[in-house]
Amino acid sequence: MTTRRVVLVRSAAVVGAASTGLLLPQIARAQSSRIRVGFMLPYTGAYAPLGVAIENGVRMALNEKGGKLGGREIDWFKLDDESEPSKGVENASRLVQRDKVDVLIGTVHSGVQMGIQKVVREAGVLNIIPNAGVHAATRALCAPNVFRTSFTNSQPxxxxxxxxxxxxxxxxxxxxxxxxxxxxxxxxxxxxxxxxxxxxxxxxxxxxxxxxxxxxxxxxxxxxxxxxxxxxxxxxxxxxxxxxxxxxxxxxxxxxxxxxxxxxxxxxxxxxxxxxxxxxHYSDSLDTPRNRQFRLDYAKTFRLQPDVYAVQGYDSGLLLALGMAAVKGDFANRQALYKAMETAAIDSPRGKWTMSKSHNPIQDIYLRRVENKENKVIGIAAKALADSGAGCKMA
Structure with missing residues (x-):
């Protein structure tokens, strides 16, 4: 794989003569056959295990698809957001303007997500939210290029x-x-x-x-x-x-x-x-063939037991892969890419789910009872539950 340093140098050479920052990602991407995917997740502090689980899930999903997106190789970028809201805009801007990512996957902390939201709405970069449940992301501040694969804070x-x-x-x-x-x-x-x-x-x-x-x-x-x-x-x-x-x-x-x-x-x-x-919206003990296979494969790959965060990362990878397959790797065809992601039916370990008009999962919510240190599923509390998406007006 091309090293991160080489990727950055090449990008700088291509865009050095560009006159405005907003043109940089477009010019750089036009010169590359590779898709640039950036993780903006917590890799230190209390939420670090969540960031690792999400990244593991994304990589596992894409490895199952041959390690490519729509037939195109992937360059990966990682940035520790430290779960620090005050650095959200600065860190998201680094991935968008410095690393020229096509896709930003992040984040866990809702406060940090608000910084990401500002940057990606202005830059038009595809953002997949693998955890942060803040309502505004898929309500008042929703955007065609922002998709969530987890939940809103009020959904459970x-x-x-x-x-x-x-x-x-x-x-x-x-x-x-x-x-x-x-x-x-x-x-x-x-x-x-x-x-x-x-x-x-x-x-x-x-x-x-x-x-x-x-x-x-x-x-x-x-x-x-x-x-x-x-x-x-x-x-x-x-x-x-x-x-x-x-x-x-x-x-x-x-x-x-x-x-x-x-x-x-x-x-x-x-x-x-x-x-x-x-x-x-998930339980380790969910007794379905899909979940059992996912848990076995994840444990074999990472020597860890998957949790809800790994599932949300995995589904982020599935959603991105499905969209890129639909446009045969033509990332520039944003309208068709977003349409494919909006209409996707994700075959997830949590159960099949679809995307709401405001780009939040419509999903089953399980009723669970703790029995012998296990969250045992005892039924479905709500079938195909959607967030209201109140105030969402897609541009």
Whole structure:
């Protein structure tokens, strides 16, 4: 493979005489038969495992397609976004203007995605979002060249309301961090639970990333709701479940949440997670031939067990490969490329899904219960669930 340094030198030689930065990517691409794919993901810090899983998934999907896109070789570029929103615009600009990528795959952190969104909307570079669930990306700030393969922050919780009411849980308290992702997750819960006839007795919150839950757990105990619904993720989610059990609430008030509550933290949560109910667009335990084969192949390739982030990366690769195959590698045919991606039916380990008009997955959301340190699928909480795409106006 051509080295990154050689690629950059050649690009600089080709575009050295260009008079405007906006022309650089177009001129460079016209001279190359190779597709330039850039990863803007976290490779350090708490989210580093997510970035690695996403990249692994993308590469695995494209390797299954012969390691090419529409018959064209791929040059890869990587940039650590550090999960730092203040560097989002600068880092995305490096990939777009310096590395002249055709495709930018990123990112995990919603705050960083807002920086990417600004850059790719202005430059017209294809962006595939493999995780960040911020609503604006496929709502008010949607764009023809921006596609998401994961979820919106409200999508998992939009499936919570009906199964909770089906269990006769008519009064619920909500708890999360008070920040954008928490607010958007609450939107999904509020809309689905009240529509199903439930009553939210209290909305509780604490500053992100505070993990001092005790005062709010005491308040929950005094409210005596039928259930608690929440949005937490990562190590703090494990602590919340442990604290919830330690407060004596586990066996009295059933705990429900967005699937990120129990994703990747079951060992850390221990017995406190047993019986917790969540809704999510994937589960390791999804018992289908497609998922079993994917998990086997991923484990053989990377010596790791895949998670939801690996699946989202894998589906990003599938979506890109499908689009490039449809235009036979003619990346300049953007209208046909985007049309193919918009109308794609992705045969994913999570189950088949399609793309909404605002470029967000229309997908099944599974009902899961923690049993013996496993998120066991016990049903489908919502079939072919779509985000509203509110405010999306494609240019």
């Amino acid at each position: 919780t939009l499936a919570l309301g009906k199964p909770m009411m089906d269990k006769g849980l008519k009064r619920a308290a909500w708890i999360t961090w008070k920040y954008a992702a928490g607010d958007e997750a609450f939107e999904g819960f509020r809309d689905s639970y009240t529509k199903a006839g439930g009553t939210i007795v209290k909305e509780l919150g604490l500053p992100f990333p505070n993990v001092e839950f005790q005062a709010l757990l005491t308040e929950i105990a005094s409210l005596k709701p039928d259930a608690v619904a929440c949005f937490f993720a990562g190590p703090p989610a494990a602590k919340f479940m442990r604290d919830y059990a330690a407060a004596g609430l586990k066996d009295k008030i059933q705990l429900w949440g967005s699937g990120f509550l129990t994703e990747g933290v079951l060992d850390a949560a221990g017995p406190a997670a047993e019986g917790v109910m969540t809704t999510m």
